[in-house]
Amino acid sequence: MSALAAELRRIVGTAAVRDDPAGLLAYESDALTLFRCKPAAVVLPGTRDQLIEVVAALHRHDVPFTARGAGTGLSGGALVPEGGVILGLARLNRILEVRPEDACAVVEPGVVNAELSRAVERWGLRYAPDPASQNVCTVGGNLAENAGGPHCFRHGMTAQHVLSAEVLLADGSVETWGTTLAAEDDLDLRGFLVGSEGSVGVALRIGVRLIPLPECVVTLFGAYDSVQDACATVSDIVAAGLTPVALEVMDQKAVAAVEASLYRAGYPLEAGAVLLVEVEGPAQKTRDDADEIEAFLRRRRPLRVERAATPEQRLALWKGRKGAGGALGRLGPDSYVMDGVVPRSRLAQVMDYVDQVEAESGLPVANLFHAGDGNIHPHFSYDARDPQQARAVEEAGARILRRCLQLGGSLTGEHGIGLEKQAFLGEQFGAADIALMERLRRAFNPRDRLNPGKGLPLGRGCAESFHRHGGYRA
Amino acid sequence: MSAERLEPDSAAAAAELTRAAAAARRSLLPCGRHTRLRRHFPDAAPAAWLSLRRLDRIRSVDADDQTCVVEPGVSEHALNEAVAPHGLELGAAAPCAREGTLGGLFLAPDVSLLRAPWGPPRDQVLGASWLLSDGTPVRSGARVVKSVAGYDVTRLFLGSRGRLAACTELTLRLRPRPRAPRWYRVPPVQLRAWLHPDPRQRVPARLLFQVDGALWAQTDGVDVAGALHAGRVDAAEGLAAFERCRAAFGAAAQRAALPFSAAAALAGLAVAADLLAASFAADDAGAAAAALGLEAGLCRVVPQPAPSPWLERLQQACAPAAVPFGGGP
Numbered sequence: 162m163s164a165l166a167a168e169l170r171r172i173v174g175t176a177a178v179r180d181d182p183a184g185l186l187a188y189e190s191d192a193l194t195l196f197r198c199k200p201a202a203v204v205l206p207g208t209r210d211q212l213i214e215v216v217a218a219l220h221r222h223d224v225p226f227t228a229r230g231a232g233t234g235l236s237g238g239a240l241v242p243e244g245g246v247i248l249g250l251a252r253l254n255r256i257l258e259v260r261p262e263d264a265c266a267v268v269e270p271g272v273v274n275a276e277l278s279r280a281v282e283r284w285g286l287r288y289a290p291d292p293a294s295q296n297v298c299t300v301g302g303n304l305a306e307n308a309g310g311p312h313c314f315r316h317g318m319t320a321q322h323v324l325s326a327e328v329l330l331a332d333g334s335v336e337t338w339g340t341t342l343a344a345e346d347d348l349d350l351r352g353f354l355v356g357s358e359g360s361v362g363v364a365l366r367i368g369v370r371l372i373p374l375p376e377c378v379v380t381l382f383g384a385y386d387s388v389q390d391a392c393a394t395v396s397d398i399v400a401a402g403l404t405p406v407a408l409e410v411m412d413q414k415a416v417a418a419v420e421a422s423l424y425r426a427g428y429p430l431e432a433g434a435v436l437l438v439e440v441e442g443p444a445q446k447t448r449d450d451a452d453e454i455e456a457f458l459r460r461r462r463p464l465r466v467e468r469a470a471t472p473e474q475r476l477a478l479w480k481g482r483k484g485a486g487g488a489l490g491r492l493g494p495d496s497y498v499m500d501g502v503v504p505r506s507r508l509a510q511v512m513d514y515v516d517q518v519e520a521e522s523g524l525p526v527a528n529l530f531h532a533g534d535g536n537i538h539p540h541f542s543y544d545a546r547d548p549q550q551a552r553a554v555e556e557a558g559a560r561i562l563r564r565c566l567q568l569g570g571s572l573t574g575e576h577g578i579g580l581e582k583q584a585f586l587g588e589q590f591g592a593a594d595i596a597l598m599e600r601l602r603r604a605f606n607p608r609d610r611l612n613p614g615k616g617l618p619l620g621r622g623c624a625e626s627f628h629r630h631g632g633y634r635a
Numbered sequence: 636m637s638a639e640r641l642e643p644d645s646a647a648a649a650a651e652l653t654r655a656a657a658a659a660r661r662s663l664l665p666c667g668r669h670t671r672l673r674r675h676f677p678d679a680a681p682a683a684w685l686s687l688r689r690l691d692r693i694r695s696v697d698a699d700d701q702t703c704v705v706e707p708g709v710s711e712h713a714l715n716e717a718v719a720p721h722g723l724e725l726g727a728a729a730p731c732a733r734e735g736t737l738g739g740l741f742l743a744p745d746v747s748l749l750r751a752p753w754g755p756p757r758d759q760v761l762g763a764s765w766l767l768s769d770g771t772p773v774r775s776g777a778r779v780v781k782s783v784a785g786y787d788v789t790r791l792f793l794g795s796r797g798r799l800a801a802c803t804e805l806t807l808r809l810r811p812r813p814r815a816p817r818w819y820r821v822p823p824v825q826l827r828a829w830l831h832p833d834p835r836q837r838v839p840a841r842l843l844f845q846v847d848g849a850l851w852a853q854t855d856g857v858d859v860a861g862a863l864h865a866g867r868v869d870a871a872e873g874l875a876a877f878e879r880c881r882a883a884f885g886a887a888a889q890r891a892a893l894p895f896s897a898a899a900a901l902a903g904l905a906v907a908a909d910l911l912a913a914s915f916a917a918d919d920a921g922a923a924a925a926a927l928g929l930e931a932g933l934c935r936v937v938p939q940p941a942p943s944p945w946l947e948r949l950q951q952a953c954a955p956a957a958v959p960f961g962g963g964p
């Protein structure tokens with residue numbers, strides 16, 4: 162490693178290579194603290210050319226590496242097994258080009274999601290994917306995880322907004338996949354790259370689609386006795402052929418956590434669930450749609466209905482939802498945020514099951530979910546230092562994921578498989594499907610040096626070689 | 636095109652034929668009804684065609700979840716007829732709605748006339764079943780509207796024009812039909828309203844197309860008559876124009892497009908532009924521009940995509956021991 166470390170320092174400068182214990186601490190896990198592993202070194206290239214040179218050096222030394230954006234991933238994606246190197250891309254944060262008339266931009270991977278939207282606002286544009294972590298997470302990390310967010314019910318996931326990527330492959334070669342021009346691709350390699358969890362290539366430059374800011378936005382709020390009533394209201398709205406941009410539900414425990422935090426939004430504590438609905442578009446049509454939605458919100462005996470049309474009122478309604486992640490994080494020493502999907506019509510059913518698991522495991526669960534998409538995020542609070550609790554939380558998670566699959570759903574809607582869900586992939590896909598994915602992975606990443614052990618149950622370098630439950634305490 | 640045409644009527648029969656061809660080291664090329672083949676594969680010469688057109692059953696429609704499972708030989712028209720009673724439709728409109736197959740729509744380059752509201756066709760595909768060229772059946776994606784489990788094999792295979800896998804089933808997202816469709820006939824010069832440099836000033840249209848020297852637009856519940864100096868027409872007239880446009884587009888061997896900077900302004904991106912050029916023959920981009928009142932240089936012919944250097948490696952990865960699909964006689 163020392164010869165490599167010296168070479169890396171020569172490429173990026175001494176301060177941009179960390180291999181001291183203190184410097185590595187921040188890189189031993191992502192936002193899923195269930196898994197930890199200390200890398201051999203962290204390299205923070207400041208330019209695209211440095212990054213290319215670094216990967217060429219890692220290739221020559223046959224050292225595995227993992228790209229890392231902001232480390233907000235929730236499936237253990239941005240870790241590297243012992244002996245590996247982390248490529249921190251946060252310094253590659255330039256917006257290289259904005260073509261407002263083409264409604265697209267080209268950015269470096271370390272650009273923070275919300276900053277991109279802020280930067281293009283003056284042209285009446287925005288970058289649509291809006292993960293709740295958008296003030297921190299990077300466009301590169303979004304690409305790798307195919308991130309979603311509250312507004313992807315209408316606007317789609319990251320895959321629908323990445324037009325092209327300049328890709329650095331494991332052997333140091335650079336290719337461009339997709340295009341920001343009106344052209345056809347022979348094979349959709351760009352589509353395959355998005356959501357590949359950093360194991361196909363490192364995105365060096367990303368061409369993104371921008372969409373116009375809406376002329377008018379209305380946010381509506383309904384508080385209900387039960388999660389069931391909130392879910393049924395969501396179904397009413399969708400069944401009427403309305404397509405709001407967002408349909409978000411929080412249960413009572415999530416509301417209680419938010420109301421006890423600095424994200425207090427005035428949600429009623431007595432509600433079993435609250436529902437946020439947002440519509441946007443041309444002014445008249447948006448107001449008409451909002452009227453109709455309001456009528457649906459009033460149909461199932463709501464405790465309260467509100468309608469916000471000014472930006473301040475809207476922000477106030479969203480404040481609790483946007484802050485929920487942070488508020489829930491404070492409920493216990495450790496959190497485990499899950500990510501499962503069911504057909505929307507099965508939401509009430511899976512939430513009943515989550516309640517049952519909560520009762521049986523004795524671990525508190527709060528729920529917030531992208532109801533329009535059937536995407537649930539049960540949030541467990543536990544203490545990782547208690548091995549019994551740590552085991553219980555994993556077991557409870559496994560039961561919920563299996564239930565999602567039984568109901569015709571998926572293991573993950575936006576957080577990825579990472580290290581966390583590898584063991585279950587064989588329950589969603591058949592052996593031949595996974596074998597095909599493995600062969601495809603090898604076509605791009607033949608020696609598995611690029612983000613080894615993630616995304617697929619590969620056996621070697623898999624979850625077991627990472628330390629679970631904060632067990633790593635050097 | 637004179638090669639033998641295999642036409643299995645089930646996924647199992649297709650697998651059987653594929654395995655037999657693999658054993659004989661014969662290369663097959665999956666296809667639908669050959670409606671657009673001349674455009675997508677001008678020089679294809681497989682030992683035999685594997686047509687999936689007889690796999691034409693609608694397996695299930697889940698109206699509550701707005702998804703459906705169909706075989707690839709179903710036509711867009713047949714699917715829309717089946718789901719219309721639920722107030723739903725496919726979020727893509729192909730040039731060949733009746734004659735073409737959905738397999739052909741999704742396995743071909745990403746072209747849809749409904750791109751403005753719902754994005755390119757591939758965004759409507761949630762999952763699929765496939766046969767690899769050695770006859771192995773595999774599944775990709777999921778049945779729910781959102782899943783990032785495993786690699787996005789669906790997207791890789793879609794658009795591959797059958798050279799990586801043959802599609803035997805598709806799980807699709809369905810979209811609500813427009814609740815208050817309004818049709819307009821627009822003076823071509825008003826195209827500029829869509830090209831306004833400020834995206835907020837652009838007129839929202841679900842559909843915008845050009846045929847017979849006129850521009851047509853459809854909105855959902857939005858009145859654009861004033862903004863566009865456009866005349867409202869009844870739905871029958873609008874739909875008839877849309878069908879004529881589809882036909883013209885389907886018949887064109889090549890398509891011309893406005894450059895992206897203009898096309899993107901249409902919110903429907905490149906495909907709205909496809910449509911604008913649809914009624915123009917082959918490479919007559921200049922005429923397309925003239926009819927729209929734009930400078931001649933503004934329209935250009937979209938070139939056929941350059942062959943991907945990854946094709947062979949990926950074919951090898953899909954079925955290491957077998958002759959790849961479309962790999963020549």
Ligand SMILES: Cc1cc2nc3c(=O)[nH]c(=O)nc-3n(C[C@H](O)[C@H](O)[C@H](O)COP(=O)(O)OP(=O)(O)OC[C@H]3O[C@@H](n4cnc5c(N)ncnc54)[C@H](O)[C@@H]3O)c2cc1C
Binds near residue numbers: 291294297305308364
């Ligand atoms: C409070 C909170 C809320 C969240 N809310 C959401 C949400 O609403 N929706 C959602 O989808 N996610 C959400 N997440 C998860 C997370 O923010 C997303 O997965 C995000 O996309 C990760 O971005 P990042 O920059 O932090 O990536 P990292 O965590 O650093 O990396 C994630 C993966 O991307 C790879 N990667 C990073 N950069 C590149 C690159 N340039 N090229 C190739 N691979 C790369 C890494 O190797 C790793 O596998 C949330 C997380 C938190 C903590």
